[in-house]
Amino acid sequence: MKLKQLSVFLENRPGALSGACRGLADAGVNLITLCLADTQQFGILRLIVRDWAKAKEILMARGAVVKVTEVVAVEVPDRPGGLADLLEVFERAGINVEYMYAFTVKQEDLGLLVFRFHDPDRAVAALQAAAVKVVNEVELFRRFDL
Amino acid sequence: MNSNRDLQGTFHPASAPDYLPLPQLRQLQLQRLQSMVQRAYDRVPLYRGRMDERQLTPADIRSLGDIVRLPFTTKTDLRDTYPFGLFASPLQEIVRFHASSGTTGKPIVVAYTQEDVRDWTQAMMRSFLACGLHSGDVIQNAYGYGLFTGGLGAHYGAEALGAGVIPISGGNTERQIMILKDFGVTAICCTPSYFIHLIERAREMGVELKTLPLRAGVFGAEPWTEGMRQRIEAETNLKAYDIYGLSEIIGPGVAMECLHQSGPHIFEDLFYPEVIDPSSGEPVADGVEGELVLTTLCKRAMPMLRYRTRDISALHEETCACGRTLRRIKRISRRTDDMMIIRGVNVFPSQIEAALLAVEGTLPHYQIVVDRVKGLDELEIQVEVTAEFFGDTVGALEQLRQRLSHAVERVIGLRARVRLVEPHTLQRSEGKAKRVLDKRKL
Structure with missing residues (x-):
């Protein structure tokens, strides 16, 4: 039920992000979604791609520091309160969200979010118990093939 | 008078x-x-x-x-x-x-x-x-x-x-x-x-x-x-x-x-x-x-x-x-050894190295950069991030940066700015690391 995400350490300087993206582009790797966390000094680029192992290899060959982490993709109704309702599931279960970002695609009236938890398995269990749809890898990539 | x-x-x-x-x-x-x-x-x-x-x-x-x-x-x-x-x-x-x-x-x-x-x-x-x-x-x-x-x-x-x-x-x-x-x-x-x-x-x-x-x-x-x-x-x-x-x-x-x-x-x-x-x-x-x-x-x-x-x-x-x-x-x-004098305080590169080593148990690749900005000495330690140090969250990296900075300050008594940099970005000459870059022009 979990997805692999790549995190890349970047210095906060012109060219740091474009270099990483160009490397992936040249190898024909498409980015399904990404998010960039930044501080004054450095940034962390987080990526979801289809073939994470290949992307990792490409980035590491460029000298980048890459970490693979597990994240959870969750469907959320695209209406006011959709996210708030979802977050209450975590709150009730005492689960802390480390960070989150969104996929750019939408299916009907459902949006898709990426969550990073300290303990993703516990989060998945809590979501399933609350009957919230967790999108697995197969399902995710199928949607992107449409 | x-x-x-x-x-x-x-x-x-x-x-x-x-x-x-x-x-x-x-x-x-x-x-x-x-x-x-x-x-x-x-x-x-x-x-x-x-x-x-x-x-x-x-x-x-x-x-x-x-x-x-x-x-x-x-x-x-x-x-x-x-x-x-x-x-x-x-x-x-x-x-x-x-x-x-x-x-x-x-x-x-x-x-x-x-x-x-x-x-x-x-x-x-x-x-x-x-x-x-x-x-x-x-x-x-x-x-x-x-x-x-x-x-x-x-x-x-x-x-x-x-x-x-x-x-x-x-x-x-x-x-x-x-x-x-x-x-x-x-x-x-x-x-x-x-x-x-x-x-x-x-x-x-x-x-x-x-x-x-x-x-x-x-x-x-x-x-x-x-x-x-x-x-x-x-x-x-x-x-x-x-x-x-x-x-x-x-x-x-x-x-x-x-x-x-x-x-x-x-x-x-x-x-x-x-x-x-x-x-x-x-x-x-x-x-x-x-x-x-x-x-x-x-x-x-x-x-x-x-x-x-x-x-x-x-x-x-x-x-x-x-x-x-x-x-x-x-x-x-000038001096016969590698001692630097920063804001009047004696600093040896070996002290900084010992402090960095103590934080994570392994020595990261680093460079000490000393500069003088508006007459004031500034000490920056650039540390290359490696897979072992990289924690995926901003908080973890900021914590690492602060731990390194405090460890250095405890040893030399001066505040040092720690900058995390990408791997392989620090200068190496003939395979040997150039540990100190003193940009001050006396």
Whole structure:
């Protein structure tokens, strides 16, 4: 039920992000979604791609520091309160969200979010118990093939 | 202000030893050297052991020239005997401790008896007198107070002189400038680079230093150049004087420039100077550059025999126009080791390395970058992020950065900015890391 995400350490300087993206582009790797966390000094680029192992290899060959982490993709109704309702599931279960970002695609009236938890398995269990749809890898990539 | 010539820096009774006729000075030095060697031999196992190895006894020191028979003492000796191993006085006679950076984590400790503090006070008082300061002057002491010898050393000397001392210590530049202006300060003690920072900050604040009564700057604790002196003197009405000293010997006041500004005079009745070739250890001819070696002639708590300062200098014998018989040293502009002086604080790259190693248990690839921005030294440590250190969240990386920064600060006593950089971005020359990049232009 979990997805692999790549995190890349970047210095906060012109060219740091474009270099990483160009490397992936040249190898024909498409980015399904990404998010960039930044501080004054450095940034962390987080990526979801289809073939994470290949992307990792490409980035590491460029000298980048890459970490693979597990994240959870969750469907959320695209209406006011959709996210708030979802977050209450975590709150009730005492689960802390480390960070989150969104996929750019939408299916009907459902949006898709990426969550990073300290303990993703516990989060998945809590979501399933609350009957919230967790999108697995197969399902995710199928949607992107449409 | 005062027409009494005795108070104009030309002569003051405390300065009498500055003008001893040479034969008398040499006689005094020999007597003091002999009793210092005797004291060190009797009371400090390290000195006794080394002299015994050479089958040397204190009685073998019959002339000043015999000093070359004595073994050298190094900073490593102070580290190896940490904290009290070189003391020649019982602890109950010690009235003061100071400490400065060692080459790794532990500091080196120095100690003073009541008499040592008195001698040091006299040396600092003579330093102020040499550059024309006297009672009635208002001295802003911006050397750091604390374990560093600069603050208290200058403080005691200025107070003994009868000057008004402002014990402002280092830092808080705006307040320094306000007090400089409001208190009618006539002399300031600080590092030359900090004073340049003060000049630049004063300009930004719209304070015209040239209109102030400030007439003397007692600058030391770091290498500087004639160019810096010219710049300071062009932008203010003060004369910039070079003061030299080091904790291992006593602190500031080992040597000080007179009104002629032609190199610091060593207070030779208290400290005996030699200049050697740093690789062979042999003495060099007068006026030739080499490593300055100093022997304390009066220090009771912690005698130093032939201490290798690692400072590159030269000894000048020619008489100075001021009439002092004390020899002069050439201004220190570099060293024989990799010690850096940052904001007046001694820093060894090995200390920083030890601190970085302690944080994560492995040594990251790093580079130390020292720069001078608006006259103020800045220390940045660039650390390459590796897979082991990389924690995926901003919080984890910020924590790592702070842990590294605190670890360095704990060891060297200075705030260091840690910058995390991508792997393989730091310069490596011939496979060997270039650990220090000193961008300061002196």
